Amino acid sequence: MSDLNNHLFAQMERLTSEDLSEEQIAKEVQRANAMVSVADRITGNADLQLKAAKLYAEYGEPVLKHLPQIGGPSK
Template sequence: MAKNKIINLNDHLFAELERLGDENLKGDALKEEIERSRSIGHIADRIINSGDLMLRARIAADNTVRGDKLLPSILGADYGPDSDIQQ
């Protein structure tokens, strides 16, 4: 279940939604699941915000007047010609 792509985030979120929708979940088990869903939601927000930052950086790099279209390596852009890391 260790898929580390934003596209897979939906699978995790919908799986949690299904667990929360289980009408047999009661008492402490329900409270634990609610706490788990809060944690998952918090992490999902951070992943989405991080992806948004990288997308905005990519758009900014594409629209630069410098022409080199380099992205800072801190954004994980250490691939191909879009990197500020010399390979």
Template sequence: MKNRLIDLNNHLFSQLERLSEENLTTEQMVTEVKRTDAIVAVSEQLIRNSDLSLKAATLVANHGDRFRPMLPTIFRPPETLESKAITDGGDR
């Protein structure tokens, strides 16, 4: 599995296909259900994290750089040369 949301989507559909197999024994079905529960729990956290990143990006897009210093580094969009020159006083 890669680290993109489309990969998560593909992984979830693969698990759904495993759950849909008609020839699973009861023991295999129990194992797949447990695996599904774990996958769903991790997936929900990944989706929440992606949603938070999107909200941070939207905040900066809608209100400019004035909120950038308040965002954790992981959510800060990269600085452009133009915005760096403005904040540094244009010395570079």
């Protein structure tokens, strides 16, 4: 998450650069939109992992029996 944060702040700095032409700004805006889309997916995934960890912390092993297996080797 810290890498994501660093990338987003670097993009903000590029967007506020006064040395960019209108064409360069348009390209940076497109790049920023793509980064936001990916960042939303990353933070959504992190939120899902946190929710799963909270369920496990609250209910332990029994909760795992009721959840579909995600990732890991299939049997």
